[in-house]
Structures are given as C-alpha cells and as structure tokens.
Amino acid sequence: MRQKLRVAAYAVCVLDGRILLARSPGPGGVPEWVLPGGGMEHGEDPFDTVVREVAEETGYRIDVSGLLGVGSLRLVRRRRRGLFARSVDHHGVQIMYEGNVVGGELRAEVGGSTDLAAWHDLSEVSGLNRVPLVDIALRLWRERPAAGRVPD
Structure with a gap:
C-alpha cells in the first residue's frame, strides 16, 4: 500500500464578525468552502x-x-487507474494559525486550487457547504485549548 504524507498550513482570519474563506471545486465538482492555506513545499517553514x-x-x-x-x-x-486499483494510506497534518489582514486586495486565485475568496458572517458559516476543517479551526479560534487540539 502506498503511503502519502501531506503537511499543510491554514489561516483563520476573522474581522468584524466575518471569516475569510476560499472556494474549492470539491469532490465531484460540488464547490465547498475551505480555509485559505495549503501544502508546504519541501524545505518551507x-x-x-x-x-x-x-x-x-x-x-x-x-x-x-x-x-x-x-x-x-x-x-x-x-484509487483506480485504468485496469489497476491501488490503496493509498493518506496522512494529512494541518497546522492552523490565526492571521490578521494587513494589506492587499481581495481577489480570486487564478489557475490554482480555489476559484473564489470571500468574507462570510460567522453566524452563517454553519449553512455553507464547507470542509470539516473550517469547523475545527473555528472551534480552536474560539476556545483556544492549551493543548492546541479540539477534544474528541
């Protein structure tokens, strides 16, 4: 079985009761909201x-x-490729930071993994089609657990 490790870093940016999210095509092409962030490049902090x-x-x-x-x-x-099916043991490590916007202008990513960025009222996040990491990160942001982990 193939093993794959992905380490990624994400930002929780909250301003005036709104959170910054990016939209990803999602599985099957159904758009879903994600935290801005992504995979580390080799050697990158x-x-x-x-x-x-x-x-x-x-x-x-x-x-x-x-x-x-x-x-x-x-x-x-x-995963199936042609006639062959192969299992992949995927391990994702997500590092979540708090971020404050200090400059730039809101725009959509061009040619990347997302196609739109937008601010959403915190009270409306539960109604969005979103990845579970959004809820986990918001809970970390609200509760600030000393261990840096949301209890099961």
Missing part, C-alpha cells in the same frame, strides 16, 4: 507556507498572530 498560500488564494497579506493548533487526519483510499 509552515509559517511561510500560510503567508504564501493566503496571498495566492485571496490576494491579502497577513501577519500571523498565533498558532491555534495542529490537526491530523488519516484516510485509506482505493
């Missing part, structure tokens, strides 16, 4: 990753004001 990814996906420059927590997700997926 996660702090630099989140600053770069937010700029790429939203057009904003941010200051990182704190580490909210670290998440870990493991999935085994069966």
Whole structure:
C-alpha cells in the first residue's frame, strides 16, 4: 500500500464578525468552502507556507498572530487507474494559525486550487457547504485549548 504524507498550513482570519474563506471545486465538482492555506513545499517553514498560500488564494497579506493548533487526519483510499486499483494510506497534518489582514486586495486565485475568496458572517458559516476543517479551526479560534487540539 502506498503511503502519502501531506503537511499543510491554514489561516483563520476573522474581522468584524466575518471569516475569510476560499472556494474549492470539491469532490465531484460540488464547490465547498475551505480555509485559505495549503501544502508546504519541501524545505518551507509552515509559517511561510500560510503567508504564501493566503496571498495566492485571496490576494491579502497577513501577519500571523498565533498558532491555534495542529490537526491530523488519516484516510485509506482505493484509487483506480485504468485496469489497476491501488490503496493509498493518506496522512494529512494541518497546522492552523490565526492571521490578521494587513494589506492587499481581495481577489480570486487564478489557475490554482480555489476559484473564489470571500468574507462570510460567522453566524452563517454553519449553512455553507464547507470542509470539516473550517469547523475545527473555528472551534480552536474560539476556545483556544492549551493543548492546541479540539477534544474528541
């Protein structure tokens, strides 16, 4: 079985009761809202990753004001390529930071993994089609657990 590790850094940017999210095509082409952020490049510091990814996906420059927590997700997926099917043991590590917008202008990413960036009222997030990481990160942002992890 093939093993795949992905380390990614994400930003929770909240301003005036609104959170900054990016829209991704999602599985099956159904759009879903995600935190701005993404995968670390080899040799890149996660702090630099989140600053770069937010700029790429939203057009904003941010200051990182704190580490909210670290998440870990493991999935085994069966992938089919032509006549062959193969299982992949995927392990994702998500580093979540708090970010404050300090410059730039809101815009959509061009040629990337997202196609729109927008501010959403915190009270309306539960009604959005979103990835579970949005809820986990918001809980970390609200509760600030000392261990940097949302209890099960």
